[in-house]
Amino acid sequence: MKQIGRYRLDRVLGAGAFATVWKAYDPDLDVPVAVKVLADNWAVNADVRERFLTEARLLRRIQSPRVVRVYDVGVSPPGGDRPEQPYFVMDFIEGGALTGLVGQLPADEAVRLAAEASEAVQVLHEAGIVHRDLKPGNFLIDTRHAPLHVLVADLGSAKKLADASGYTVTTGSPAYMAPEQADQFGGFDSRADVYALGVVSYELLAGRRPFAGLTAGELVRRSRDVRPEPIAARLGLPPQIDQLLAAAMDPDPDGRPADAHTFGTTLRAALPAETDTAVAGPPAWQQEPTVLQTPPQPREAQQQTWLRREVSADDRLPAPTRTEDGTVLLPPPASKPRRGWPAPAVILVAVVLFVLAAAVAWTLK
Template identity: 55%
Template sequence: MRQVGRYRMRRVLGSGAFATVWLAEDPALEAHVAIKVLAENWANNADVRERFLAEARLLRRVDDPRLVRVFDVGVSDDDEARPYFVMEYIPGGTLDDRISSLSTREALAYGVAAAEAVQVLHDAGVVHRDVKPSNLLIDDRSTPPRLLISDLGSAKVLAESSGFTVTTGTPIYMAPEQIHQTDGFDGRADVYAVAAVTYHLLNGQPAFQDHTAAAVRDRRTDSRPPPLAARLGQPAALDRLLTRSLSWNPAKRPATAADFARELERFLTGDPHRPGREVPTVPTLVFCVVLAAVLFAVTYLWLSR
C-alpha cells in the first residue's frame, strides 16, 4: 500500500489480525500521522467495517489528552476499498520499548498515568480489555513524557462482530475473569491489567508467567505475585496494593482505576519510606493508649503536688 487518500504511506508501525497501523505523511500539513487500516480480508464484512470505524468515533468523542487523537476517517480509493482512520503520530514509541530502562520512580509514574488514562475510558462507558505496554504510547516531546492509550481493545469487538469466539487480552496482563467469562466483567478487569503492567514496569518481569489463556485458567486462585517492595527500597504497602489489585477475586481489587491511581501515587508524593497514611496495627494502638495513660497519670500527679 503506497497511499490512502492524500496520505503517503511510509512504513508499518504495527499489525494485528484485523488492522495494520502505518506511519504516513500528510503533504497538506507537512506532518507525520499514524493511519490504522482495516485488513484486506475483512474489508467486505459490513459489521466489522462499522465496528472498526466506531473506535475512531469513540476516540474522537472522548477527546482527552490521554487518548490518541483522531483527525480523519476515510476509505481507500483502490480496489480493496478498505476503511481507515488517521491519528496523531506519537514519536516516542511504546512503553514496552522502555521497560528495561525505567527507574522505580518512572515505573510508578507510568503506572499512575496508565490508570488515569484507563479511567477516562471507563468514564466514557468503555472497558478496554487489553491494556498492555505495547498499547501505551509515550510522547517524549513533553516534560515529563506523556502517556497515551493508542488502542481501545478493538480486536475483541471486531472478533465478536466477525463471528469469532475469542478470549480477550494478552495472558500475562489478563484478569482471570476474562478467561472464565466471555462477557459480564467490568472495569476491575482493566484495574487488574494496569496493576500487572505496573508490576512488570517495576520488576522487569511479569507478576505471573502465564503466557497462554490455559495457564491463566489453571493458575491457583490463591496465587500471589512475588514481593518486590523491599528490593526497590519501598514500603511493604506497595506489595499489599499490588497483591490486592492482582487478586483472582475482582471484589478484592480497588473498585476503580482512579482508586488504584490514587493509592499508587502515594508512593510518588509521600515520604519514600512511608507513602501516605497507613492504618496502625493493634500493638501500635495499644502502645499509644498505654503511653497516653501514663503521661496523663504523671501529669496529674505532678499538678496535684
C-alpha cells in the same frame, strides 16, 4: 511510495491480526500522522469492519489529552484484487509505545508512569468504556511534555460498559486478561482493566510479567493463594507496592481497587515523599563549585634564592606547621648562642695586661 487517501505511508509502527498502523505524512497540514489501516483479508468482513470503525468513533468522541485523537476517517478505493480498505488517521505520538521502557526505568519513574497510565484508563471508564486489551504496546509516551505523559490507544477490543454484563466474545491478551474477562457468560466491568493495569505496572517495574510460568488456562483458574512474586524490596520501594500490585491482580474482582483512578493514586502515594529542597539545598547541578584555595606559603618559600651557601644543622629553622583549616604557623625565630673567646685566650690576655700594668708602675717609681 505507498499512499492511502492523501496520506503518504512511510513506515510500519505496529501490526496486529486485524490492522496495521503506519507512520505517515499529511501534505495538507504538513505534519506526521499515524494511519491505522484495516487488513485486506478482513476488509470484506462486515462485523470486523464495523468494529474497526467503532474504534475510530470512540477515539473521536473522547476529547482528552490522555487518549489518542482521531481526526479523519476514510476508505481507499479498490485496486486489482485488493478490496477497498477503511482507515482512520490519528495524531502521531513521537515517544512510541511503553513497551520500549519495560525494565529500563528507575523504580520511582516506572511507578509514576504506571500511575499516569491508570489515569488515562480512568478517562475511558468515565466515558463508559472498558478497554479489554491493556498492555504496554497500547500505551504511548508523549515526549512533548516534561515530565512524560502517557496516552492510551488501540480501542479495537473496547466495549461499552453497558454491553459488558452479558455474553461477550473473549478478546484481549491472555497474559493481561482478568479471569472473569475470559468467561464469555460471566460478565465483567472496569475492574477487568484494573487487573491489566496491575500486570502492566508489575512488568514496567520488574522487566518481566508476573506468573510467567503459568499457562493461559492456569491463569484463568488461579486461586487467590497464587500471588505475584514480591519485587518492592529489590527495587528499594516500600512494601505497600507489593500489596497494591497483588490486590490489583486478585482473581476476585471484589479484592481489587475500585477503579483505575484509585489504583493510580494509591500507587503514587506509596512512593516515599520527595526530599525538601528548601532544607537540603539546591540540587548538585545548581550548586556553585567549591574553589579550593592554596594555603599561604612562608615568605621564604615565595622569594627566589639566588645566593646559596651551606647551612649547618644548628642554623636550620624548624619546619612550619599547618592547622586543619590550612593556616600556616611559622616557628618563632631561633635565638643563636653568643660566640665568646676561648678560656686560654682570656687568661693569656689577663696575664699580658697584668705584666704591662706592673711595668708601667715600676717605671713611674
